[in-house]
Amino acid sequence: MSIADRLTRWLGELRAFGRGPLVARLLIAVGGLIALLVPALQPWDQMDAVSIAAGALLLVCLVLPDSAAALLFLLVVLVGWLFRAPVEVGWSTVVTALGLLLLHLASAYAAQLPSYAKVGRRSLRRWLLPTSIAVLLAPLVAIGASVVRGAGVPGSLIVTVAALAAATAAVWFASGQSVND
Template sequence: MSIDEKITLWLAQLRVSGRAVLLARLVIAVAGAVALVVPALQTWDQPDLVAIVGVPLLVATVVLPDSLAAMGFLLLVALGWLMRGRGELSWSLVVTAIALVVLHLAAAFAAQLPSYVRVHRTALRRWWLPGATAVLLAPVVAAAAALIRDANIAGSLLVTAAAIALSAATLWFAAGQKLDRD
């Protein structure tokens, strides 16, 4: 199959795809753009490699959300921030973290669906509550970590680990998971 036949097939699948699939891929694109632009606007010097490699990874994530491109994009943006970013909590860090969480959730949703599938609204409800909970927990955990960091509290690592475990348990139960095997 030649490249033009592959593009024609992909465009035909795109024309018959449902709104949920297109919306998920649009959310991936917007969240990825935010995650690339916000660190680039900071006063510190971000490595050029983040933009050079990030844009193709974002395009690959939108086109193939079930590939490793999404994980590569998340790691690239996070490592780019950790390499040169300030060690303090800021609104730009929170916005970037929320953008990465949204990108991760949208890619996970889109990865389980072929591009031509139609999704009913009830399938979206299963993702809405855990997604909203994760987006709301990101700034809360960041603010709590900033408060604990400068407080010189004994056992603050234990408190941070407990907060992460509590966040994971909240997302687990918000997703409708149960502890029994039935």
């Protein structure tokens, strides 16, 4: 296949791009930018390698949402946060977590669609309940973790991990998945 044939094919696929996959990719971009900009605007010094690597991975997430780029993006932002961020859980932590959650959910949605797919509202209904549960539970778990951390309760890590496991199970079962899948 010549370069001209590849360009013609790529432009044809770009013209056939559906509204649903485009909106999903825009949500990936918004979630990724939130997860990149919030830590960058904090008073603590973030490593430049985190911004460069995460920016490149975000571009790959937009082009190839069904690749492992979204997972690597999450890991790069998380590692950058863990290396330099203060210990307290604050609003910046919650906003960054919501940005990562948006990127994760939009990537999962976009990964199942070809770029030329025409998506109706019925397709979005399946994602509405798990997304709503995840968006509501993420700040609650973060606030609960900060309350338990400040209380000095023995076993607070177990409580936090149990809350995260319960939130994950709630989202899993709300999405219509079963244990046998």
